[in-house]
Structures are given as structure tokens and as C-alpha cells.
Amino acid sequence: MSQPARPIVYHIPICPFSQRLEILMELKGARDAVDFRTVDITKPRDEHILKLSGGTTALPVMELPNKGALKESLVLMEFLEDSFPEPAIRRADPYERGLESLLITLADPMIGAGYRLILNQDRGKTEELKAAYLKAAENVDAFLRAHSKGEGPWLFERFGWAEAAFTPFFLRFAFIPYYEGFDLPEDGRFERLLEWRAACLAHPAAQQTSEEEIIKVYYDYAIGTGNGGVPEGREVSSFVFEPHWKDRPMPPRAKYERRASDKELGLL
Ligand SMILES: N[C@@H](CCC(=O)N[C@@H](CS)C(=O)NCC(=O)O)C(=O)O
Incomplete structure (x- = not known):
């Protein structure tokens, strides 16, 4: 058959x-x-x-x-x-499914704030954008403190539905410390979120890409060009498949001071 x-x-x-x-x-x-x-x-x-x-x-x-x-x-x-119902990743209980969905709705403001920050080219706006990112992160942290069950880092007892939806963004947001020199501060305000993020990033099911790949491929976002577009003065997008990202050097961090050429990025 x-x-x-x-x-x-x-x-x-x-x-x-x-x-x-x-x-x-x-x-x-x-x-x-x-x-x-x-x-x-x-x-x-x-x-x-x-x-x-x-x-x-x-x-x-x-x-x-x-x-x-x-x-x-x-x-x-x-x-x-x-x-593919087995094994189920979503919770079976309707209230718990609701909590998973609610947590996922908090991803959108954080994703929006993170991308606005990385795409920003105006140093004068940086503090305002960082504050918006922290505010969105604070809401996720508060949700986890209020609703996560048990001892572990997860919303429920294992890496599940909400973790699968959030983790790719935790990974993308490696571009924020690299290009903005800024991350969620370890001053206690984001403790629950930082614990969740670390556990999500380390989970074996979430290893499809790496910090190195993200930082190299997303260089163009850091200089204001998203979605595979070609930045002004360049010929090749940092999103191209060839040359492979592994064969390229780490890009310069200084996004506000200057823009790297295709050659410096290992794209030609
Ligand atoms: N809301 C969509 C967003 C998908 C999305 O923005 N994909 C990006 C890549 S990360 C994309 O395809 N961008 C290129 C384009 O929009 O042409 C979803 O959840 O699937």
C-alpha cells in the first residue's frame, strides 16, 4: 500500500x-x-x-x-x-492549553521589540527601544512567575508547546547582545525568564541553528535591512546560502559606527 x-x-x-x-x-x-x-x-x-x-x-x-x-x-x-497526535505536546486540559496560548501571545510584543531594536540605526532611539524590549520581557517573566507549575524551569513539567513557540526567538535574540551590547539584566527582575530562556536554549529538540549562524546571517538586520534584502552599497545579502556561513568571519559588532563590505563579511 x-x-x-x-x-x-x-x-x-x-x-x-x-x-x-x-x-x-x-x-x-x-x-x-x-x-x-x-x-x-x-x-x-x-x-x-x-x-x-x-x-x-x-x-x-x-x-x-x-x-x-x-x-x-x-x-x-x-x-x-x-x-501527529502521539506524543501530544500541547496540554490536554483546556485551562492549561489556555495558559500555553496566553504565554505565546506575550511572544509577539517581545519579538516586535527585539526586531525593532536590532533594525534601529538611530542611536538616539536606542534607550527607548531597549526599554520597550525590557517591558515586554517583564510581562513574560511575570506570567511565568504567576502560572508555571512545579519546580522546573518550564511552564509545566517539561519543554512543551509554549517552549517550542518561544525558543527560536530566544536564539535569534543572541543578535541583541552581539550588536547592541545589551541583554536582559541579571538584577533579579528577569530571573524567572532567564532561567526559562537558558533551559529552552539548551534543550536537545531546539538545536537546529546556533548563535554563530544567527549572528553572521542576521548582520544585515543589524544595519537596517531585513528579509534578505541587499543593503545599500553592497551586492550580496548576508542571508545567501553561498558562501556558507561557516566559511565567513564573525561580522564587526559596531553597527552604528560603520558598515562592513561584502568582502569583509566573507560574502564575495
Ligand atoms: N506570522 C508569520 C511570520 C512569518 C515570517 O515573518 N517569516 C519571515 C522569515 S523569518 C519571512 O518569510 N520573511 C520574508 C517575507 O516576508 O517575504 C508566521 O508566524 O509564520
């Missing part, structure tokens, strides 16, 4: 939203049940993907052979959780 066709996920390998799905499938021990296909964000989207997405360019997009397509990482997580 032929096997049912696997869902295909078109993804940008370094995209945090896509990593949510990879983590989820790792937790299920079923990464190969999904056909992850990489897309080069520096090139125009393929017609096939645009047709699946209804014209939007953001990834991940999931193709369901003989059915149609879905997009939005949290929708795709739900689809995978329902399609």
Missing part, C-alpha cells in the same frame, strides 16, 4: 517561525514525517509557493498534497499536533 503523502513545509532555514515546526516535530520524534524544503530568501519566491500562499511571500508555507495549503507558524503547529 502506498504511504500517504507527507506535508511539505517550504521554509527559510534560519527563520524562527519555521524553527517552531522543526522543534515540534523533533519533540514528537517524527521530523521526517514532514518534508522540509529550503527556500533562499534572497531570491524572488517561486510561482508555486506564491500560489500556495495566495500571493504572500512570508514563510513557512505548508503544502498538503491533494488538499491545499496552510500558512502562519502557529496554525501549522496546530495542524502538525493534530496530525
Whole structure:
């Protein structure tokens, strides 16, 4: 008998939203049940993907052979959780599921604040942007203090649904200390969040990328150009697949003072 066709996920390998799905499938021990296909964000989207997405360019997009397509990482997580129910990663209890979802809603303000900070080019705005990032982080910390159960670092007793959704951003936010020289202060205010972040980052299901890769590939964000665009005065995006990030040097940290050339970044 032929096997049912696997869902295909078109993804940008370094995209945090896509990593949510990879983590989820790792937790299920079923990464190969999904056909992850990489897309080069520096090139125009393929017609096939645009047709699946209804014209939007953001990834991940999931193709369901003989059915149609879905997009939005949290929708795709739900689809995978329902399609591969064992082991369940979401909580079974409706209230606990609600808590997981509530915690995930706190990710958005933190993600927005983190990306605004890294993309900022105006030193005069830095303090205001840092304060917004800390405020968003404070809300996550307060939520964890109020609702996490048990002794461990997790929301519940293990790395679960909310952790799978948050961890990719903890990893991306390695670009903040590197390029901004700033991180969540260890002064007690963020203790619960810092404990959670450290445990999430160390979890075996969340090792698809590394701090080194993030810092090298996201250089263009640090100088104000997101989503695989080519910064002014350069020819190549730091998001290109070749030269491989492993073969490139660490970029200069000084984002406000000067901009590195393609050559200095190891892109030519
Ligand atoms: N809300 C979307 C966001 C996806 C998203 O922003 N993906 C980025 C990569 S990290 C992207 O594809 N950017 C390129 C573009 O929008 O064209 C989700 O949760 O899936």
C-alpha cells in the first residue's frame, strides 16, 4: 500500500517561525514525517509557493498534497499536533492549553521589540527601544512567575508547546547582545525568564541553528535591512546560502559606527 503523502513545509532555514515546526516535530520524534524544503530568501519566491500562499511571500508555507495549503507558524503547529497526535505536546486540559496560548501571545510584543531594536540605526532611539524590549520581557517573566507549575524551569513539567513557540526567538535574540551590547539584566527582575530562556536554549529538540549562524546571517538586520534584502552599497545579502556561513568571519559588532563590505563579511 502506498504511504500517504507527507506535508511539505517550504521554509527559510534560519527563520524562527519555521524553527517552531522543526522543534515540534523533533519533540514528537517524527521530523521526517514532514518534508522540509529550503527556500533562499534572497531570491524572488517561486510561482508555486506564491500560489500556495495566495500571493504572500512570508514563510513557512505548508503544502498538503491533494488538499491545499496552510500558512502562519502557529496554525501549522496546530495542524502538525493534530496530525501527529502521539506524543501530544500541547496540554490536554483546556485551562492549561489556555495558559500555553496566553504565554505565546506575550511572544509577539517581545519579538516586535527585539526586531525593532536590532533594525534601529538611530542611536538616539536606542534607550527607548531597549526599554520597550525590557517591558515586554517583564510581562513574560511575570506570567511565568504567576502560572508555571512545579519546580522546573518550564511552564509545566517539561519543554512543551509554549517552549517550542518561544525558543527560536530566544536564539535569534543572541543578535541583541552581539550588536547592541545589551541583554536582559541579571538584577533579579528577569530571573524567572532567564532561567526559562537558558533551559529552552539548551534543550536537545531546539538545536537546529546556533548563535554563530544567527549572528553572521542576521548582520544585515543589524544595519537596517531585513528579509534578505541587499543593503545599500553592497551586492550580496548576508542571508545567501553561498558562501556558507561557516566559511565567513564573525561580522564587526559596531553597527552604528560603520558598515562592513561584502568582502569583509566573507560574502564575495
Ligand atoms: N506570522 C508569520 C511570520 C512569518 C515570517 O515573518 N517569516 C519571515 C522569515 S523569518 C519571512 O518569510 N520573511 C520574508 C517575507 O516576508 O517575504 C508566521 O508566524 O509564520
